[in-house]
Amino acid sequence: MDKFLKSKTAGFVLPFIATIVLLALWELVVIIFKIPPFSLPAPSAILQATINFTPQLIANSWRTLWTTLVGFVLAVGFGVILGFMIGYSRIAYLTLYPLLVAFNTIPKAAIVPLLAIWMGANAKPAVITAFLLAFFPIAVNVALGLDTVEPEMKDVLRSLGANQVETFQKIGWPHTLPYILPHSKLPLRLPSSER
Secondary structure (H helix, E strand, O other), rough: OOOHHHHHHHHHHHHHHHHHHHHHHHHHHHHHHOOOOOOOOHHHHHHHHHHHHHHHHHHHHHHHHHHHHHHHHHHHHHHHHHHHHHOOHHHHHHHHHHHHHHHHOOOOOHHHHHHHHHOOOOHHHHHHHHHHHHHHHHHHHHHHHHHOOOOHHHHHHHOOOOOHHHHHHHHHHHHHHHHHHHOOOOOOOOHHHOO
């Protein structure tokens, strides 16, 4: 038994079994207590509705995907630029970082209805919502990643004549990636001409 629990198979089999048991219990609870579908639909009813409304689900899923991706791409672009400014400029840090933190404390759920009223029920509020959700963590993590770069590495590039943008490109950006994408561990290497 211990050997099975330590195997990779257990990591797939046990959650699958737990999911099947949970769905079976859910179905039984709905049947036994006669819970109305508008309160808690049974898994079988959810599956049937998914089959019946497949075209609509695919169309809306596609719309959600592209609005989320557009918002995320914009957030990465603006977040990296702002994080770069905050990480490398003391004036930008003192001026923008408190505003960034203060604006981030506003619940996004409070902003979404306003966006829908101002712009209508279309793709624009969805893109802006995706942007707002991703922008602040990216900007803060880029700034944090730049702040944790070893001063010696910056000094080496500065002594080789690198400006702030080149320093960001060579060591800043690779150093911030683990803060943005937690599982990305890129090796920090100087180009062959700068070794």
